[in-house]
Amino acid sequence: MGSYIDIDSHDGKRFRAYHAAPAQGSGPGIVLLQEIFGINGYMRAMADRFAEEGYVVLVPDLFWRMKPGVELGYGEADFNEALGLNEALDIDLAVGDIGATLDALRTLPMQAGKVGAIGYCLGGKLAVLAAARLDLDCAVSYYGVGLDAYIGEIPSIRCPMLFHFAGDDAFCPPATREHLLAAFTANPKLEAHVYPGCDHAFATPERPHYDKPAATMAYSRTVSLLRRTLGPIHDLNALWERHCYYEFATRDVDAVMPTMIAEPYVNHVPTMTGGVGHDELKRFYRHHFVNANPDDTRLIPVSRTIGADRIVDEFVFCATHDREIDWLLPGLAPTGKYFEVPMLAVVCFRGDKLYNEHIYWDQASVLVQIGVLDPAGLPVAGIQTAKKLIDETLPSNTLMRNWATSAGKPI
Template sequence: MRIERVRVADGEFALHVWAPRKRGPGILLVQEIFGVGDYMEAVAEDLVALGYVVAAPDMFWRIEPGWAVAHDEQALPKAMSMVSQFDWEKGPEDLEAALASLRGLPEVDGRAGVLGFCFGGTLAYQLAARAEVDAAVSFYGSGVPGALGMLESVRAPLQLHFGGSDPYISREDVAAVEQAVEGRENVEIHVQEDGGHAFHNRKAPMFYQPGPADRAWRLTEDFLARTLPPGT
């Protein structure tokens, strides 16, 4: 892993980069509320093994650069506080700048997608509506049900994941997303009915559920192989 710097009008932030040995497509990996830590690194390594160049921007740099904590109940209040301070106008602009930096890396063949979890799942969805991406994957983005009007602006293939037993995103809200994407050829949605929130986070014992996690990740791998195939 190496750190690149992304410059924007009012500062700069870190872009964590993991690259395979061969040149290939890029994936912008958008953190959940605990920062760019061991979970994001684990996901990045999974994607690198598939042949992707992965870049994870520090989305909390305007609040506290480099902030990352353990995925446990003690850290949850601080993590929620970080999200409450997040600038939802400048943050998506930062993400667009990070996407441009990713596309410009020497290891990247010009193609780039986005994959986000939780807080990052909402941002990944927003980025797909705001910018040109080749593919987008959003895991349990709590902001997605309230922003379904943005679907009209999403041109890239989009895959949405939710847990059917998520205490933070009601099943009724998930059903509204299912209804909104019905008939859209570029969008697919997968609901793990036994999945709670952050079920894929294998670094967080309080959230991780191996069954839903494995099923959703297989679907993600298949989606990326179809929409953003490495080595082409």
């Protein structure tokens, strides 16, 4: 949780900003720019999240000249008040206050290195103007409103900048968006993504148009830009290796949990096993996973893709079904059968900690191998799926009855 600090404006006055700092004590800086609802719970939560990513964050009160301390919800009355404040806002003064916030951020003892800006809605517009008029190292605009009125400032943006557009945003209709995208092509530092079927404020969980998949993808792209331009760069490979070492080599639950954020989650997709939050996940690890795997369990690495905030790990899980494996084969008594199954782990990080894991595998293949599913007449295979993943020269299309019918046909 963060706290509020005072900032000196360029015209000799003072206003407040919410301040969140990373657990490691220092990091690059971010100025987080509010929606039209002031520094409400959502803005503070996002500041705390970016601090968890390793950034020193300030969220300036941009309405302070009219009404200090605005913190509105999303009901009708608050929405109408927010619209009034937005209409009355002096944009040039607001950009000046963002500049003062940048000055204050750079003087904080824990701020180290470069500084960026991220804005939502009103803040998305102000992020564009800040990138054009102020000294920033990167900027991000989430569904900025009224950008067409400032299209002439696009050429002045000198730092890398990322734009997230909602495909169905009434505040930025398709014609306006296409006009903006055309203007972006002249500036190679600009990157834009459109999220089809999404409406304005798709990244705000409390708003009716919240779209979690789009919000997750936009956030990942945002973190990617931040890592490239501001840092910090974490060795995700080493972090994941250490986590897996405690899970499968030492089988030490008390060592596993500190490799993750305070409230992580794990989802084994085919069986929906795992846990959400520290306590549920630790219970799962201790009683149903880490100490419950067969003694001969081994992982055969196949490939690993490392991004800015996640790892995609491809491997073969090998074991003998010599006990009930709660997370993989819940409710099935041991059969004594050996099995191998390809698995895919998508592992997301926040800063230098694991945030979540999504683990996928072909459950039908496991059931065939332990003898509880008869593959006759079904498009499923047993251990062959693992063998072919390792050796691509093994025959393809063996489950396709119609494969032979295309032999000799033009291709």
